[in-house]
Amino acid sequence: MATLGIHKDFLLEFAKLEKPVQKRVHEIFDKFRAHQHAGLHLEKPANPRDPRIRTIRVSKFMRGVVLAPESGSSFLLLKVMPHDEAIAWALSHRASVNSATQGIELRDDIALERAVADARVAAPARADLLFTHVSDGELIRLGIDPDLLPLVRDFSNEAQLDALRKFLPEQQYDVLAGLAAGLTPEEVWRESVAVHAEADAAEMPRSPAQDELAAAMARSQSRIAVLSGPEELLDILSRPFDAWRVFLHPSQRRIAYRPSYNGPARVTGGPGTGKTVVALHRALHLARRLPADTPDGSILLTTFTRDLATDLRRNLQLLVPDEPLRAKVQVVNVDALANRFVRAERKEALNILTSQKEIHSRWSRIISRVGVDLSEVFLDQEWRQVVLAQDLRTPEAYLKASRSGRGTALNPLRRAQVWRAVEAFTRELRQAGEWTFLQVCAEAARLVEPRADRPFRHVVVDEAQDLHPAQWRLLRALVGPGPDDLFIAGDTHQRIYGNKVSLRSLGLSVTGRSHRLRVNYRTTQEILRWSATLLTDEKPDDMDGGTESLSGFRSVLRGAQPELRGAAVKSEEVEDLVAAISQWIADGVLPSEIGVAVRYLQFGREIAHALEQAGRPVHVLGAGREPGEGVRIGTMHRMKGLEFRCVAVAGVSEGVLPMASALTPEAVDAQQHRDDVLRELSLLFVACTRARETLRVSWHGAPSPFLGL
Secondary structure (H helix, E strand, C coil), X not given: CCEEEEEHHHHHHHHCCCHHXXXXXXXXXXXXXXXXXXHHCCXXXXXXXXXXXXXXXXXCCEEEEEECCCCCCEEEEEEEEEHHHHHHHHHHEEEEECCXXXXXXXXXXXXXXXXXXXXXXXXXXXXXXXXXXXXXXXXXXXXXXXXXHHHHHHCCCHHHXXXXXXXXXXXXXXXXXXXXXXXXXXXXXXXXXXXXXXXXHHHXXXXXCCCHHHHHXXXXXXXXXXXXXXXXXXXXXXXXXXXXXXXXXXXXXXXXCCCCCCCCEEEEECCCCCHHHHXXXXXXXXXXXXXXXXXXXXXXXXXXXXXXXXXXHHHHHHXXXXXXXXXXXXXXXXXXXXXXXXXXXXXXXXXXXXXXXXXXXXXXXXXXXXXXXXXXXXXXXXXXXXXXXXXXXXXXXXXXXXXXXXXXXXXXXXXXXXXXXXXXXXXXXXXXXXXXXXXXXXXXHHXXXXXXXXXXXXXXXXXXXXXXXXXXXXXXHHECCCCCCEEXXXXXXXXXXXXXXXXXXXXXXCCCCEEEECEECCCCHXXXXXXXXXXXXXXXXXXXXXXXXXXXCEECCCXXXXXXXXXXXXXXXXXXXXXXXXXXXXXXXXXXXXXXXXXXXXXXXXXXXXXXXCCCCEEECCCCCCCCCCEEEEECCCCCCCCEEEEEECCCECCCCCCHHHCCCXXXXXXXXXXXXXXXXXXXXXXXXXXXXXXXXXXXXXXXXXXXX
């Protein structure tokens, strides 16, 4: 049977082909898999750069491009394009093997030869060139072809490197981009070179009968899917974009499929770096290792909100079609799980108080009753960020507790007043038979902690940055300490709910087991750079006593610059937005591939109404029904964890971002005010980085100060 590989880039292109062409592609390449390709008329172009490249007729107007060696039974599908474009591509491109990773690379030989020739006659070397700090020997060790060194030496800025990205071999571009982003040669070696060799050794040892192309494809798991049978071919071609999403770069694969960690492990990284995909693959790896008689649901895959848990469940289904194996993983958000434990203990449903307005009203009544001279906002935050965060149960414990991160100092007398207010507040909730989510989590942790039989073998946590210490205590209690107990994925640049935590203080040491991802696979470099400028001066904590940075964070994708659009009044902004979305749809973007993010839902509903009036289908996220084919509209909070080809962030106006009602007055608590502003800024950053290809940011009236305009 032939070995058939599909290049990752083709999957995205396949998704855009017309359905009859997709069907024909599947028929043709199923014959390759069955080794019945002799009658398929593989044609060798005249004078190709690579004698192994062939083309094949797909339809009257479309041709496929295949790498097909003279001997052996391995084939690599590279492209399906209009006839003339396919022939031109086949004539100019060559497949080569990277000298450092031994994986397959595709290169545009004609374009590169022209660029190298231009570089050879360029001005002599200058001190301000991009790679003067890296020797020729280091570049060659990292896999840069010696014949490309004149070109590499001619780069004076990242823009020149980016301009040649589509011509450079992908692995070599990745190395150069890492060096240009400020990584040392050793860091690039670890993150972009060595990981390929590790993945090859761990994943697919070469058999003696394997031909050279099959061996090279096996060493290119981050870019090529090697198919094992007809079912896998059908599965990948029936959902090409989903299949592309679960590809793992070797740096990700090394983390996800490490045989075992001797305790809690963590992966961090900016948006689009694949943290969630790594977490999903880690859950799959742990499930495969369970004994056959292990009960279903022995692995917990959890996150902060119900919507994110639903998205995790959907992605796990894509990654693990095998139902018995998938059943080993239970997907539920932390609050729902806590509710389940407490409800089972009390044998009754819990009345959860969810309205922040009602919570503040209760604090206001208590302030009047006990006579404390502090605001309801301050008391609520003190209760959540100090009392519940540290599980303080007595006034003595509160008197001695650290209040690090709280901006208003409290002497012992004031602490005593706060404690009286806290006791009155919790007593009032208890008498009303009401709970807050955090109280439920704290109670669930108390119920689970004494148990000898822990509910789970392993716990995998996504979007960890938004969890409260009470939720972390529950997660720690759910699984016994030991190898592979917790696997944690998160990014504090994307913290949008204001919860801060020190993992170490909760008995979760990740020292020596913490990994950072730097390469974005979702958002273009242009969108990423612009979005990162929002957080230029911010260095949030890393949940383990240090700080996080976007240093070295980069994208492998390129596209247009974000569009910034101001309007005089709201109606003008909405009208302009409807026209932009209509143009995206006219350009071939599906309505469901478009997201509109707003700070408050009422503005989203107004945009939805305007789109419906223009005949555009819409779906308002959180409306209690399954998404249809319409443009997705939701608050910035709802956009967390989602991604779209095109994103419009609307209403980014002064007074809206930051939203005044979301900020603690500076006079009440200066530190909390700064934290609240950072949370609003992170919310905008999250919304903007939902875009894969196109980002549009608009406002009416004065723009938000976050935009720096």
